[in-house]
Amino acid sequence: MKIKTKQNHFFGALKARTEAKGGITLEDDFTGETKFHYKDFGSIDWYRELAVDQRKRAREKEKAENSPNIVNYVRSLADAASGWIIVTVIGLLAGFAAGVIDIATKWLSDLKSGYCRGHLYLNQEQCCWSDNLHGIDEDNCTAWRDYGNPNSYGGHVLLFIMYCLMGTLFATIAVILVKMIAPYACGSGIPEVKTILSGFIMKGYLGFGTLLVKTLTMPLAVSAGLMLGKEGPLVHVACCCGHAVSQFFPKYRNNQAKLREMLSASAAAGVSVAFGAPIGGVLFSLEEVSYYFPLKTLWRSFFCALIAAFSLRAMNPFGNQHLVLFYVEYDKPYHLFELFPFIILGILGGLYGILFIHMNLSWCRFRKRSLLGQHPLLEVVILALGTSILAYPNPYTRIQSGHLIRLLFKECKRYDDNPLCDYDYSKNATTVFSDGITQASWQLILALIVKSALTVITFGIKVPAGLFIPSMVTGAITGRLIGIMTQKIIEAFPSSPIWEGVCADPTSCIEPGLYSMVGAAAALGGVTRMTVSLVVIMFEVTGGLQYIVPFMVATMASKWIGDAFGKDGIYDGHITLNEYPYLDVKIDMQQQKVRSIANNWTLTSIPFQGSTTEKLCTMLADHPYSGFPIVTTQGRLVAFITREDLHEGIAAGRMLISDDPNDEFIDQTVLFTMSTPLVSAGRVPIRLNNVIDYSPVTISEQTPIALVLEMFRKLGCRQVFVIRQGELVGLITKKDLLQFIYETRNNDQTSYSQFK
Amino acid sequence: MKIKTKQNHFFGALKARTEAKGGITLEDDFTGETKFHYKDFGSIDWYRELAVDQRKRAREKEKAENSPNIVNYVRSLADAASGWIIVTVIGLLAGFAAGVIDIATKWLSDLKSGYCRGHLYLNQEQCCWSDNLHGIDEDNCTAWRDYGNPNSYGGHVLLFIMYCLMGTLFATIAVILVKMIAPYACGSGIPEVKTILSGFIMKGYLGFGTLLVKTLTMPLAVSAGLMLGKEGPLVHVACCCGHAVSQFFPKYRNNQAKLREMLSASAAAGVSVAFGAPIGGVLFSLEEVSYYFPLKTLWRSFFCALIAAFSLRAMNPFGNQHLVLFYVEYDKPYHLFELFPFIILGILGGLYGILFIHMNLSWCRFRKRSLLGQHPLLEVVILALGTSILAYPNPYTRIQSGHLIRLLFKECKRYDDNPLCDYDYSKNATTVFSDGITQASWQLILALIVKSALTVITFGIKVPAGLFIPSMVTGAITGRLIGIMTQKIIEAFPSSPIWEGVCADPTSCIEPGLYSMVGAAAALGGVTRMTVSLVVIMFEVTGGLQYIVPFMVATMASKWIGDAFGKDGIYDGHITLNEYPYLDVKIDMQQQKVRSIANNWTLTSIPFQGSTTEKLCTMLADHPYSGFPIVTTQGRLVAFITREDLHEGIAAGRMLISDDPNDEFIDQTVLFTMSTPLVSAGRVPIRLNNVIDYSPVTISEQTPIALVLEMFRKLGCRQVFVIRQGELVGLITKKDLLQFIYETRNNDQTSYSQFK
Incomplete structure (x- = not known):
């Protein structure tokens, strides 16, 4: 975060504040790589912001109590x-x-x-x-x-x-x-x-x-x-x-x-x-x-x-009273043996997730490096034309994904005109399956291939693009196919002891629509690695409160497979790809100590005693840091002041004695305590004890990185000070930590063994 | 937490550990007051325990990687x-x-x-x-x-x-x-x-x-x-x-x-x-x-x-396939105007919660002081007999609460033998209400009074006793009554513009069972102050996914009323009543600084250099504290060691040079660093650098209590050290903080003005 520190902006405290809060510099050449750098992100100090709010509330409460009108x-x-x-x-x-x-x-x-x-x-x-x-x-x-x-x-x-x-x-x-x-x-x-x-x-x-x-x-x-x-x-x-x-x-x-x-x-x-x-x-x-x-x-x-x-x-955009997107009407109970295909669907979903994430991230990296990244307009146009040409011939790719999902989730009724439900219900038939279903299945398999391949190269183009529905479509097609396959198996072995007691005939026994729902949950779970929220979304989306267990079994299998053989979910993958500063909750850094983050440890600090406005102004002009520690002559940390508070404090103090805020050559003593100064500089000293923070968070040099991570995450601080036996030796900001984590990740083996 | 420190137990490290972990001394005179004191509770150090687990996992992973079999x-x-x-x-x-x-x-x-x-x-x-x-x-x-x-x-x-x-x-x-x-x-x-x-x-x-x-x-x-x-x-x-x-x-x-x-x-x-x-x-x-x-x-x-x-x-204890406790079969939509009675039910639920909590806590305090508390057996016997006698005459108090709730939640069908559904469906009748309903309503009102009064004096007796169902019963009765009242009003003003368009006749227009459910949610919300979980429990319990909004409206009204006019929920009330050490998330202590907790600030610390086993053993015997800071001669904090680690470390060190672990008169130098000692004591020194914690959490004296609270809560530490410009001046444990909070609460006005 950079703040303009030119002299003529010196008293533009309000402007400085805005920039200090905002502060991301985006290289806005859209055709090229839209890239953020760590240094472009402003980070916020949760604890301080919440404390400010609490103080404000307490003040207002007091005011209201004093004059109750x-x-x-x-x-x-x-x-x-x-x-x-x-x-x-x-x-x-x-x-x-x-x-x-x-x-x-x-x-x-x-x-x-x-x-x-x-x-x-x-x-x-x-x-x-x-x-x-x-x-x-x-x-x-x-x-x-x-x-x-x-x-x-x-x-x-x-x-x-x-x-x-x-x-x-x-x-x-x-x-x-x-x-x-x-x-x-x-x-x-x-x-x-x-x-x-x-x-x-x-x-x-x-x-x-x-x-x-x-x-x-x-x-x-x-x-x-x-x-x-x-x-x-x-x-x-x-x-x-x-x-x-x-x-x-x-x-x-x-x-x-x-x-x-x-x-x-x-x-x-x-x-x-x-x-x-x-x-x-x-x-x-x-x-x-x-x-x-x-x-x-x-x-x-x-x-x-x-x-x-x-x-x-x-x-009422859907034109019906249902709030539910893919409402299913059936509540047929599932059988225990069906948990086996559900687990298979979960595993397939997990594997799909790994494959998709890997390929999509590779494609995005390729896009960044290649000419494609420089011509996003062309990319989108070609992709749209290509998708249209590929999608039109197959009825299952031509219709909108949402409609396809609704179609796949549906149960089969007699005399349904859906080709997926083209069962032969005549009593004499030796098989209930017709050519219609076989043809539809082949079309579904084609749709599955086309849709998954296109999704990989679509997610990341320069138009609004979500992943939920494409992932669900892939899963729903797979699920429906597995469902039809299970029906075929039941038809082939009608007297198997596994389902003999519970199945009269394959069409009445299992419901391929349920397999489709379960498959959708599994694929979405594999891609996003969501768990409880996914199960809840799935039963809310379908209205199938009674299918919690199938959803859950598939989601768990998918999540386990994904975590065991893959890395992050797609969102975390893109965070890493774009190098966004995100403190990952899963990072495990027990072995390393704060010592390892050894950069930036020449601190610009303010002496606790003997500071004057002139010295401070020079310091502000020379250093772009967003805050400064206040230390004693023995190097012990007393307090911390943010750049903007220092700005404003000095400006306010000057206003008291001079009408010209740009009159920079009035030198005043600056005090950081409430006690009376020992030396009187002739002028009224500026007191900053109201705006400085006497309780900066400190850690010892030997603190494990894991604890520092916890402090940043849970207390939400922006920086912590590093102390060696009482003496201030350094400062770690959220960005330092992130930088360190990324570096550690990138040369994982070496750094781990180094600090083991 | 007290640990036996007699000399003959000195090396019973394992025993000491168990007691250090367990350590609540309950005054077990059951007939008297079963009372815990703060000092009886062992508190745990989340961060340390999790770090121990992580270290163990890392070690095992390393071991597995080194010898992959x-x-x-x-x-x-x-x-x-x-x-x-x-x-x-x-x-x-x-x-x-x-x-x-x-x-x-x-x-x-x-x-x-x-x-x-x-x-x-x-x-x-x-x-x-x-x-x-x-x-x-x-x-x-x-x-x-x-x-x-x-x-x-x-x-x-x-x-x-x-x-x-x-x-x-x-x-x-x-x-x-x-x-x-x-x-x-x-x-x-x-x-x-x-x-x-x-x-x-x-x-x-x-x-x-x-x-x-x-x-x-x-x-x-x-x-x-x-x-x-x-x-x-x-x-x-x-x-x-x-x-x-x-x-x-x-x-x-x-x-x-x-x-x-x-x-x-x-x-x-x-x-x-x-x-x-x-x-x-x-x-x-x-x-x-x-x-x-x-x-x-x-x-x-x-x-x-x-x-x-x-x-x-x-x-299958209920003998049916439904997992759902109070399954309702109807899914009649509610009308918008009904939100008004639902809000009233919410307000009533909130008021009931306040009243119930107040009366129950007063009764519990009375029980503690009076003879009643000394004769819990007699209390239960009298209460059981009294409840039976009072409950038998009224059919709505005689049946089990669970059955009553199911009855109240039900919709009315034609020719139902439930007296609450005794509507007159004959077309010529000017009124659909019969005497049966009036009589049932009076019985319900009586049941409401008897049940609420008995619940107040029952919660807290010495048998297992829950509050969910009694609260829900109270709310369900109120809800049903309000529902019937609403029907009466609709009957009295059939052509009111509010419901004229949507209601054919009062029985088909609104469903008193829904009011009953909403009332149950409101009362339970008032008593426990639950929010989202309550709404979810209610629709899971009834299967009424479509009634989220009524549940929510009532719960919100109830919660707002409760928070505005009452204090805590019943569980927090009982925590305060029993003086359990619970760090309340809602406590707001922005104004006060760590300085205010000034007790216990004469610290027993271990010098960083020059410690010997004899000195340490004497110190362990003299002081019951569960851990000791290690400080330099300038009073700066270096590290922290727990009592048990010190015990075990010394014992382990002695084992190396003597077979008799009780041979206490061997005096050895104890080192807290990895560096070689300057003075050699002739014997092999004991090194404790593996068991001590070089990164104790420290705060400045000026830190607001709110931040300390956050640190205890979110980092889960057991103690923090207080530093004044680098120098160790004190120690705050979780219990000190709790003690301080309770004291502040008890003399709220004075202490707030004192530190303002």
Whole structure:
């Protein structure tokens, strides 16, 4: 974090503060590599920020007690309620944004196959609704015009061309919008939100422009047919809403720690509207993205998630009363022997996760190095065209991923026109399977290959792109296939003792839709390494409270396989890839001591006695550090002062004796205690004892890194001072620690053996 | 914590360790006041315990890497799996215990009205089942003999007498068992489990005897008809199971921090089996009882809770396939205007909570002071007899609380024989309400008064007693009454614009059963101040996933009212009442500095150089402290050593040069560094640099208490050292801090103004 220290800015304390808080320098050449460096991130001091807030509250309480009138009472009430007001508004906004995205996506997707005559702004359903007042009858709808007649060869070709053209057009608009207005709107945003919530500042990442562009481009990207989902980015959108709303309340705007409480709640709201899963959203926020999650935040997150879900339901974008995304109607019990295929699905999901993460990260690294990275627009256009061409021929790749998942989760009813349900129910048939199912299975296998391959190269392009739905699709296809396979096996060995007692015939015995759900959970678990939140999201998404055990078995198998043979989940992988400063909770550094972090140990400190404004100003001008320790002549640490407090303290002191704040040549004694000075400098001395911190956190040189990590994580400090037998010898900042961890990771073997 | 320091025990390091770890001295006069003092609690050092575990793992990993053979591989695998094995076994045991309790309760409850001829060990249902092989037909069951004929006057009197006698007998047996074998088995156990999980040691509280007695006496206490539930105590029972299972694994037995991870999982399993609510259980453990809850524990808790739920279902104590305790079949949507009565229910629940907590705590204080406290047996007998006599006449107090709740939650069907559903459905009737409902309502009001009053004086007696079900009953009755009242209002103003559009007639419009559920949630929320976990438990218990919003609205209103006008929840109230050492998360002590805790600041320290075994032994004998700082001659802190490590270190050093460990007169130099000593004492010096802690946590004298609290809570240290400009001036232990907090609380006004 760099602060301008030119003399003419010296008294621009307010400006300095803003920069000290913001402070990320992004090399904004969008076509090149958008790269953050550690030094570009501002880090926040949780403890200090929370302490500031507590002190403020205590002062206001005191004030209210001293003069108990109605204004003060209302003010304190408003202050107490502001958190609830914010989460309510965040919920409403997040639900609204999700609703807009859903409606726009539906309209744009329909626009790829046809248009509404006279009412271009209507989607197919609404168009037919307005045409035929007796109800929806899409087959018999004259207002909706397809681009071509699907029954004629020429019409089919026309449809195909329009499908590809529209898809490419949408993707192009999306990437241009992102490039021109808000480069941060690309990607899923979850790794960045994680980083921000862990206590770093990425200025502009949650800005209003990002919110607007991401909301607008997400429908474009999804309806372009690209292999990406809109669920992950909704977390980012909700956090942008949270950030925007918090700006109206000074209590949250000026306090980075309080702001993050609201962002945690926003993340919960994001998942809540993405899946219609409020409890899953809260657990997602707790398990996956949040860092500091006190109970108060839990409760507010829950409220926020619920408001968001209801705000979305009030908009009713799906046109039904179900809040649930992939509602399944069956509640057939599963059999004990089915746990075996569920475990296999879990293992497959875990392996898929490892493979996907590895390939995606490799592709992203390749993109950074190659020409591809310099031409993101071209990349997106080619990808969109390629995806359209590959996807159109196969019905299972042509339809939207969400619809495909719904189709795969469904149970089979008699005389269903779904080819996956084309069982032969005639009593005389020796086999219940028909050619229809075999053909559909082959199409599914093709879809699986195409979709997984495209997802690998899609996640990371410069449009909003989520991973939840693509991962679930892969898993759901695998699950359905395994389900059909299990049915085949049961058909082949109908009298096996394993299922003889419980199965009358293969179709009534097991439900391939359940396998599909379980597979989706397993694949998503393998990619993201979520656990409890995933199980909860899955049963909230499907309404299948009775299938907790299958979900759980698969998720556990997937997680174990993933942890045993792979490294991090995809989000942590991208955090590492982008070198974001994130203190990983899993890092295990028991063996090493603070001594090992030996850089930066020539400290610029302020003497406890004998400081003058002139000396301090020179020091401020010479050194860019964001704070300075105050030490005695014996080198013992007394206190700590931040750069901005020193700035402001001196400025305020000068104001008392001179009207000209730029009159820098008045030299005054600066005192850091409350006691009277021994030497009087003639002028009134400046006292800084109110703004300095007499209790900096200190550690001994021999402290294990693990404990330091705990202190940074749990106390949320920005720096700790290193003491050797009472004497100040050094200073470790969060960034020093991160730097050290990355270095250790990169030359893992050598450094470990070195300090063993 | 006192350690025996007699000379003849000096080398009994193992013994000393056990006592240092255990160490609560309970004044075990059961008839008097069972009172713990701060000094009786051992406190644990989370950070150190976890660091020990990590070091051990690192050593084992290294060993396995150095000699990669199959034995080491299996060992490391077993070590990694041991946590999962433990939670599995805990889950199975907790489910089993819950099943035993449920079955025994059912049998004993039936035994109050009759017995099975020839098969005394069968309950009514089983008895009739064995009698009539074609199915259960309780009316037509000859094997089951009531004590009297309910249709004759004499038979009725006989039934009443037997009801009272059996109830009193059960309660007497329960209290005698508790008194004789396991005094810790009384009460709900949740306040104590909270205290234990917060890092204190209460020896024997989770012992096997407690487990056994609590499991056996709970059915007795519940079927005695006392106003108590078996759901809360199941948390204690599950934690006892967890403690017992962990004893078989050295990794968890010898490590208090790891043990607590398992106990957190056990608490989740307890709630899971109590309500059939695995997710609610995990959230309860997270929100209400746990202190240190890393993500790994979340996942294991979930697994444990699920295994427990399935283990219970496998025992099938309720005789149906539903895991859900109070399954409701309806999923009628609620109307928006109903949120108003739901909020009123929430407010009533909050007020009930405040009133209940206040009265219960007053009664407990009265019990302690009065003769009542000295005769717990008599108290229980009188209470059981009184409860029986008061409860029998009213059908709503006579039946078990669980059945009553199920009855109140139910919807009304046509021609229901439930008097609460005695609506007049004839089309000509001007009113749908009948006298049956009015009469039932009056009976409910009476039941409400009797039950709430009895609950106040019951919670705290010396038998296992939970609060969940009694609180829910109170709320459910209130809810049902408000529901009926709302129906009456709708009937009186059928054409009000508020509900005219949505209500055809009052019975079809709103569902009093839903009001009952909402009321139960509100009352339970008011008493326990639970939030998210309560909502989740409520929808898991009822299967009403679609009623999240009503539950939530009521819980929030209840919580807000409770927090605004009351103090703590009932569990925190009892923690304060019993003066358990619990670091409350809500304590706000921004204004005060470490300076204020000025006691205990004459430190017994070890000089860094020039220590000999003789001096150290004398010091150990003279001072009972559990650890000593090592300081330089300038008074600067170098390191810290625990009493037991000093013991063992000296003993081990002596073993090297003398075969007689009691040969105390060999004086050796003790070194605390790795460097070679300047003076050689002739003998081989003892080096303690491997066992001492070079990185004790230090704070400055000016540190706010709030930060110290954070350090104790989040880093889990047992003590911190106080430094004034590099020099060691004091030591604050967890107990010092607690003592200070309690003192501050007791003379709140004075101390706050003093340090302002």
